[in-house]
Amino acid sequence: MASKTLNDWQQRAQSLKIEGRAFIDGAYVNAASGQTFDCISPIDGRLLTPVAECGEADINAAVAAARRAFNQGVWAGLNPRARKAVMHKFADLLRANLDELALLETLDMGKPIGDSTTVDIPGAAYCVQWYGEAIDKIGGEIAPADHHLVGLVDRVPVGVVAAVVPWNFPILMASWKFAPALAAGNSVVLKPSEKSPLTAIRVAALAKEAGIPDGVFNVVPGGGAAGKLLALHMDVDCLAFTGSTAVGKQIMQCAGQSNLKRVWLELGGKSANIVLPDCPDMERAARSAAGAIFFNMGEMCTAGSRLLVHRSIKDAFLEKVREAAKAYTPGHPLDPATNMGAIVDGIQLERVLSYIAIGKGEAKLLTGGERAEPVSGGHYVQPTMFDCPTGKERVACEEIFGPVLSVITFDTVEEAIRIANDSDYGLAAAVWTGDLTCAHDTARQLRAGTVWVNCYDEGGDMNFPFGGFKQSGNGRDKSLHALEKYTELRSTLVRLR
Structure with missing residues (x-):
């Protein structure tokens, strides 16, 4: 098949159906307030679609759905091989919808379609597959203990993970957060940048199609106010953020003002x-x-x-x-x-x-x-x-x-x-x-x-941890080390006699 031309992509763009609603508890919904913001293409300044402007009611609904799903064990309670199969199907669906997702990414963010089709979407699919494959490969420890005890150390999901992601690699950076968070058994509330929300919104439906249960994967588009609501939320256990150092500092302050949620930051650079x-x-x-x-x-x-x-x-x-x-x-x-x-x-x-x-x-x-x-x-x-x-x-x-x-x-x-x-x-x-x-x-x-x-x-593979020193942040994306961000260590001691 001949490669697509500029005209081919332009024609596809004209017929593209673009979803702009939030995805909460397994369904697309408008913002409770009815408010939207305009999603404008940087290519030519045209309106792509109105997008739901999520506020406090929507954030609360998404977090509540994530908490309920986590507490009920509909995802975390599945056998490892079952979660692995769903993650692999999720990756397959990302690849099957590559052209649509790449077109959304380019229209929304302005990056060359050659990069969207060869870097961003394939990279996101690979990330989901990689962490899916890791699910049944990671075990715990038997710790040395007195002979009348058995000491076990395992990693358990932290609970509800909020992921606030940037606009420069919208779905790729999002996958670096939600893939390991899901692999670890958490429920996720994803807040894409208001500058580039479209692929995250679309991918939510693919997650459901793959078999990820309702409430486990939610997408709440909105501006900085939505991110701050997540950072302050008392029922969010962990927040992973990629963006500017200035906003990262604010998120850490919000964690201290609320429930001391785990905060992981990938911030600026001047390399x-x-x-x-x-x-x-x-x-x-x-x-x-x-x-x-x-x-x-x-x-x-x-x-x-x-x-x-x-x-x-x-x-x-x-x-x-x-x-x-x-x-x-x-x-x-x-x-x-x-x-x-x-x-x-x-x-x-x-x-x-x-x-x-x-x-x-x-x-x-x-x-x-x-x-x-x-x-x-x-x-x-x-x-x-x-x-x-x-x-x-x-x-x-x-x-x-x-x-x-x-x-x-x-x-x-x-x-x-x-x-x-x-x-x-x-x-x-x-x-x-x-x-x-x-x-x-x-x-x-x-x-x-x-x-x-x-x-x-x-x-570009997933084996190398990614993150920075100093004001470039803390924690690491990619590699097995990323799973550490989305889990808690638990020690269990069993007395035998």
């Missing part, structure tokens, strides 16, 4: 990508440097937004990066040939443009720096690079969440490590070198949750 003179492949390093900041329009918490280049190779290397950046010229997100789509909405567009304006006043513009308009009415920005003479410029220190790269020059490895670690964040970092000893020594000193050597943003 350093270090290129040393003995880099074994300058061409690949340059392509990776461009991809590290321009993929997904730079709307990535792990974006390699600080490019640290040794002075001796700076000019030649930056020329290669500028050339590689040409592959990210903004285009129509529904065109399979497009590598850079739209910024998610007008608010984020203005934020990015304001930082570019700041950068023009404090650094040297190397490329880009302007708004683009491949589609009338949409939100697009050229891939932009600044040469930052001190590394203290705002564009070099503050998270922009857009396609803006800050280049910083260094003279020694020690200086590069110091610059890389001189940040409030510690999510990711990379180093390019042909010296194995230098690679290990540098990786050990970089204060980041993920360090890549001679690559960037690789390792």
Whole structure:
């Protein structure tokens, strides 16, 4: 079958039925207040659908349904193999509906359809399958004890898990929360970003079709008020959040003001990508440097937004990066040939443009720096690079969440490590070198949750824990370690005599 064209995707979009209601206790429902908000496509500014604006009554209903389902054991009480079978069917349904989900993701968030079809939806399905497979593989412990005792240690589901997820990878980031939470036996209340709620709403019906019982998987669209209601809710046992550091701090405060619910945070980043003179492949390093900041329009918490280049190779290397950046010229997100789509909405567009304006006043513009308009009415920005003479410029220190790269020059490895670690964040970092000893020594000193050597943003499977140091958050998504977030340890001691 021939691959789809821009026209094919546009025709499919015209006939697409879009659901905008909340999903509570196994059914789509309007917000109790009747209120909605407009879901606008960043591609061209057109209205996609009104979406339910969930308020206190809706949050309470979703949490109550989740609690009832958990207490009744309709999901947590199933045998492990039974839950595993449902999770596998859920993953199969995500794959079976790939085109629809990818189209929703692109229309809603603006990312290229080529990424939605090959990264976001397949990645979410893989995540659900991976954690489904783990369900009957994880056991407990028999702890050493006095001979008149048997000591058991097991992990039990925490209960009701609220997942508040971001707009940059809407369903992929959501799956990193709800898949391990469901695998551990919890009930879930998912609050997608108001900027990109459509795939989460649609996926709720697929969860039910797969066999996940009513009340176990709920979706409550809404803005920050809905997230705060979940953070303050006395019957939510755990809240997992991905988003800005500022909002993460507020969520932790809400947990302290309410029931001390477990809070897990994956927050901002200003990741350093270090290129040393003995880099074994300058061409690949340059392509990776461009991809590290321009993929997904730079709307990535792990974006390699600080490019640290040794002075001796700076000019030649930056020329290669500028050339590689040409592959990210903004285009129509529904065109399979497009590598850079739209910024998610007008608010984020203005934020990015304001930082570019700041950068023009404090650094040297190397490329880009302007708004683009491949589609009338949409939100697009050229891939932009600044040469930052001190590394203290705002564009070099503050998270922009857009396609803006800050280049910083260094003279020694020690200086590069110091610059890389001189940040409030510690999510990711990379180093390019042909010296194995230098690679290990540098990786050990970089204060980041993920360090890549001679690559960037690789390792897309689920085996590696993902999260950050410092103000990039706590806890880890992905890997078996994520199950620790959604379970409690329980010790059971049995006296034999």
